[in-house]
Amino acid sequence: MAGVLAIEAKGLFKSFDGKPAVRGIDVAVPEGSIYGILGPNGAGKTTTLRMLLGIIDPDEGHRTLLGHARPLEAAKVVGYLPEERGLYPAMTTREAIAFMGALRGLPLEIGRKRAEILLRENGLGDYVDKPIKSLSKGMAQTIQLFGTIVHKPKLVVLDEPFSGLDAINQGRLEHLIREEAAAGTTVIFSTHVISHAERLCERIAIIAGGRIRFEGLVAEARDRLRPQVRLRTRNGDGGWRAALPAGAAPINGHWEFELPDGGVEPLLKALIDGGAGIEELSIERPGLHDAFVAIAGEAAAREMEQSARSDAGAAA
Amino acid sequence: MMSLFEAAWVIARRDFVATVYSRSFILFLVIPLVVFGVVLVTSQMAEEAQRSASRPVVAVVADTATSQAVVASAARLGAGLPRNALPVLRVVDPAENVPVQARRLLADEAAGYSAVFSGTLERPVLTAPSKVEDAVARPMQLIVDDARRAGALDGAQVELEPMALHRDIIAAAAGNLQMIRRDLARGAMGVIFGISILLATLMLSNLAEEKSNKVIEVLAAAVPLEAVFLGKLFAMFAISFVGLAVWGGMLAIAYAFVQVIQDWVTLPDTGPAAGWPAFVLLVLIYYSTNYMLLGALFLGIGAQASNIRDIQTLSMPVTMLQVVVFLLAMSAVASDSAALAWTAYILPFSSPLAMVGYAAQYGELWPHLAAIVWQALWVVVIIRASSRLFRTTVLKSAPGSAFFSLGALFRPAKAK
Numbered sequence: 001m002a003g004v005l006a007i008e009a010k011g012l013f014k015s016f017d018g019k020p021a022v023r024g025i026d027v028a029v030p031e032g033s034i035y036g037i038l039g040p041n042g043a044g045k046t047t048t049l050r051m052l053l054g055i056i057d058p059d060e061g062h063r064t065l066l067g068h069a070r071p072l073e074a075a076k077v078v079g080y081l082p083e084e085r086g087l088y089p090a091m092t093t094r095e096a097i098a099f100m101g102a103l104r105g106l107p108l109e110i111g112r113k114r115a116e117i118l119l120r121e122n123g124l125g126d127y128v129d130k131p132i133k134s135l136s137k138g139m140a141q142t143i144q145l146f147g148t149i150v151h152k153p154k155l156v157v158l159d160e161p162f163s164g165l166d167a168i169n170q171g172r173l174e175h176l177i178r179e180e181a182a183a184g185t186t187v188i189f190s191t192h193v194i195s196h197a198e199r200l201c202e203r204i205a206i207i208a209g210g211r212i213r214f215e216g217l218v219a220e221a222r223d224r225l226r227p228q229v230r231l232r233t234r235n236g237d238g239g240w241r242a243a244l245p246a247g248a249a250p251i252n253g254h255w256e257f258e259l260p261d262g263g264v265e266p267l268l269k270a271l272i273d274g275g276a277g278i279e280e281l282s283i284e285r286p287g288l289h290d291a292f293v294a295i296a297g298e299a300a301a302r303e304m305e306q307s308a309r310s311d312a313g314a315a316a
Numbered sequence: 317m318m319s320l321f322e323a324a325w326v327i328a329r330r331d332f333v334a335t336v337y338s339r340s341f342i343l344f345l346v347i348p349l350v351v352f353g354v355v356l357v358t359s360q361m362a363e364e365a366q367r368s369a370s371r372p373v374v375a376v377v378a379d380t381a382t383s384q385a386v387v388a389s390a391a392r393l394g395a396g397l398p399r400n401a402l403p404v405l406r407v408v409d410p411a412e413n414v415p416v417q418a419r420r421l422l423a424d425e426a427a428g429y430s431a432v433f434s435g436t437l438e439r440p441v442l443t444a445p446s447k448v449e450d451a452v453a454r455p456m457q458l459i460v461d462d463a464r465r466a467g468a469l470d471g472a473q474v475e476l477e478p479m480a481l482h483r484d485i486i487a488a489a490a491g492n493l494q495m496i497r498r499d500l501a502r503g504a505m506g507v508i509f510g511i512s513i514l515l516a517t518l519m520l521s522n523l524a525e526e527k528s529n530k531v532i533e534v535l536a537a538a539v540p541l542e543a544v545f546l547g548k549l550f551a552m553f554a555i556s557f558v559g560l561a562v563w564g565g566m567l568a569i570a571y572a573f574v575q576v577i578q579d580w581v582t583l584p585d586t587g588p589a590a591g592w593p594a595f596v597l598l599v600l601i602y603y604s605t606n607y608m609l610l611g612a613l614f615l616g617i618g619a620q621a622s623n624i625r626d627i628q629t630l631s632m633p634v635t636m637l638q639v640v641v642f643l644l645a646m647s648a649v650a651s652d653s654a655a656l657a658w659t660a661y662i663l664p665f666s667s668p669l670a671m672v673g674y675a676a677q678y679g680e681l682w683p684h685l686a687a688i689v690w691q692a693l694w695v696v697v698i699i700r701a702s703s704r705l706f707r708t709t710v711l712k713s714a715p716g717s718a719f720f721s722l723g724a725l726f727r728p729a730k731a732k
Contacts, residue, residue, distance in 0.1 A: 055536050072540060076318070080537040086530035090334065102326045103538035105318050144534075 006031045006155050006186040011061035012051050021047045022210040029188055034181045036197035037190040038292065039207035040303030045190035046083050049159050053080055066155055076105040079148035083159040085141055089133035093119060093143050096132055100147030111150055118146045138169050149180065156180055158189035162196055174200060198288040208296040218288060225286040225294050226258040232280040240274025243267060259283060323539035327547025332554050344518060345562050372403040372430035372451050375421050377414055382436050383407045389463035402455045418443040437464050500588055501649045501676035504599050505669045509642045511556060512607045516614035519552045520627050523618035545703045549611050556607065588676040598675045598684055605691040606668035609698055616702025638665065645669035661687065664694040
C-alpha cells in the first residue's frame with residue numbers, strides 16, 4: 001500500500017476473562033483517508049478502536065498511531081468519540097467542548113472561542129451557555145463531536161458515530177466527516193450501517209467474530225463479486241441459450257447470472273447471433289452489502305441489519 | 317503529549333470548578349458546622365444530664381438538730397468543692413422504727429434514694445448497698461466530721477474566719493500542660509480524620525458519577541489514567557483548603573463575636589510541645605498525607621463501583637477499619653505503652669494522625685522528617701495500587717507513565 005500510514009496494527013489479540021474479543025486484527029489506515037470498520041454488534045469493533053487508541057493494551061500484537069508505538073503520545077493530535085457518549089451534565093456546551101480540547105492540550109481560552117465558532121456555524125449559537133443536561137440526546141452527541149475536533153486533530157476516531165442520530169443529523173455528520181477529510185484529517189469510524197461506509201469510505205475493514213474478514217479498498221471488496229447480469233428475451237428457447245453461463249437461473253421471467261470472464265461484448269454477440277430477441281439487459285455492479293454478505297456471511301449480515309434497524313428505532 | 321502533571325492539572329481544574337460551584341459544596345461547608353454545633357450542644361446537655369443523674373440522693377432520717385447540722389455542713393463544704401462532689405441530701409422525718417423505715421425508703425423506686433443517713437453525729441449510721449461506698453460513704457463521712465468539728469467549735473465558742481488563699485500565679489504547670497497537649501492532640505486528630513473521611517466520600521460519589529456519565533473513557537483516551545487519579549486527588553485537596561479557610565474564618569468570627577459580647581471562651585495559654593508555628597505546619601502536612609492515603613484508597617474502591625449503592629457496600633468495611641485506625645492513634649496519645657505508640661506511628665494509615673499527637677506532646681522535630689518520607693512513600697504506593705486496580709477491573713489495562721515507573725519494578729514484565 002502506498003502512502004504514509006496514520007494507523008498500523010498487526011496481530012492485535014485481546015481477551016476478557018479468558019474469552020477472546022478480537023483475534024489477530026491487522027489494520028492499515030492511510031493518512032488523509034476515510035476508513036470504516038464494519039461489523040455487527042459484538043464483532044470486536046470497539047475493542048479494536050480502544051486498542052488502537054491505547055485505552056486498553058492488546059494481549060498480543062502491536063500498533064502505531066501517527067508513528068507512535070505508545071498511542072497516548074499522539075493524544076494531542078487525535079480526537080475520539082466513544083460509542084458510549086460521555087459529557088458532564090452540569091457543564092455548558094461551550095465549557096464541555098473547551099474541556100475536551102484542554103484534555104488534548106488546547107488552551108482553555110482558545111477552546112472556548114473555537115467552541116463558540118463551531119456552535120454558531122452549526123446553528124447552535126443559542127446553546128452556547130446552556131448546560132448539557134438541557135439538550136436532546138442528538139444535540140449532546142453533536143456537542144461531543146465538536147469536542148472531538150475542537151483541537152484540530154490529525155486523526156479522528158469515531159465509534160459508531162451515526163448511532164442514535166436522526167436522518168438529518170446523520171447527513172450533517174457525513175458532511176462533517178467529508179470536510180475533515182478534505183482538510184487532510186484522517187477519519188476512522190466504526191459502523192454497523194453499511195450504507196454510511198459505502199458513501200464515505202475509501203478503505204474498510206470488515207470484522208466478524210473478532211476477526212478481520214476483509215481489509216482494503218471498498219472497490220476491492222465489491223470486486224470480490226462478479227457483476228450480475230439481468231436478461232429478458234422475447235424468445236424462450238433457441239440457440240442463444242448456449243451462450244448463458246453455467247450458473248444462469250431463470251427468476252420471474254428473466255435470467256440472472258454473473259458476467260462471464262470474457263466480458264459483455266462476446267455475450268451480447270452470442271445472444272444476438274443465437275436469436276434471443278433481447279428485451280432488456282442490465283449489468284449491476286455488486287454493492288458493499290452484497291460484498292459484506294459474501295465476505296462475512298449471511299448471519300453476520302443479518303445481525304448488521306438487525307443492529308441498524310434497532311438503531312433507527314432508537315433515533316426515531 | 318501533555319506531561320502527567322499538565323494532564324492532572326486539566327482534570328483537577330475541572331473537578332475543582334465543578335465542585336466549588338455546585339450546590340453540594342454548600343452542603344459540604346455547612347454540614348460539618350451543623351454537626352459540630354449539634355455535637356457540642358448535645359454533649360453539653362448529655363454531660364449535664366449525666367452529672368445530675370449520677371449524683372446520689374441521701375435521705376437524712378434524724379432528729380432536727382442532727383439533720384440541720386448535717387445539711388449546714390454539706391452546704392458549707394459544697395461551696396468549696398467541685399459541683400456534684402457531694403450527694404443530694406433530703407431530710408425525712410424519722411418514724412418509730414428507723415431501720416425498717418430506712419429499708420422501706422431504699423426500696424422506693426420513685427423516691428430514688430441511694431442511701432439513708434440516720435442516728436446522731438456521735439453515733440452516725442449509713443444504710444446503703446456496698447457499691448455506693450465511694451459515691452456516698454466517703455462524702456457522708458466528710459460531712460459528719462465537718463458537722464462534728466463545727467459543733468465542737470460552737471461549744472467552745474470559737475469562731476474561725478475563712479482565710480483567703482494567697483495565689484502565686486505562674487505560666488504553666490507540667491501536669492496541666494500534659495493534659496492540654498493531649499486534648500490538643502486529640503482535637504487535631506479528630507478534625508483531620510473527620511475532614512479526610514468527608515472528602516474521600518465526596519470524591520467517591522464524584523467518581524461514581526463520572527463512571528455513570530461514561531466520561532471516564534473520554535478521559536482515558538486523552539490522558540494517562542494516573543493523571544485522572546492525581547487530578548481528582550489534588551482537586552479535592554484544594555477544595556478541602558477552601559473548606560478549611562471558610563470554617564476557620566467562621567470560627568474566628570464566632571470567637572471574636574463571643575469575646576465582644578462576653579468573655580466566654582478562654583484559650584489555653586500553653587501550646588503544643590513542637591511550638592505553634594511548627595505544630596500548625598505539621599498538622600497541615602499530616603492532614604495532606606492522611607487525605608492522600610485515604611483519598612487514594614477510596615478512589616481505588618470507587619473504581620470498582622458503578623453506582624452509589626456499590627460504593628456504600630464497598631466503602632463501609634474500609635471506613636470501619638479507618639475508625640479502628642483512628643482509635644489506635646487516639647489511644648497512643650495517652651498510652652504509656654511504647655509498643656502501641658510505635659504501632660500507631662508506623663502503620664501507614666494511622667501514622668499521620670499519631671504523628672500529629674506526637675507533635676502536640678513532644679518537641680523533637682527530626683522524627684517528623686522520617687514520618688513524612690515514610691508516609692509519602694505509602695502515598696505513591698497506594699495511588700499506584702489504586703490506579704492499577706482501576707485499570708484491571710474497569711478499563712482492563714492502559715499504559716502507565718514515567719512518574720510511576722518505579723512501581724513497575726513490582727509487576728512482572730509483559731511481552732508486547
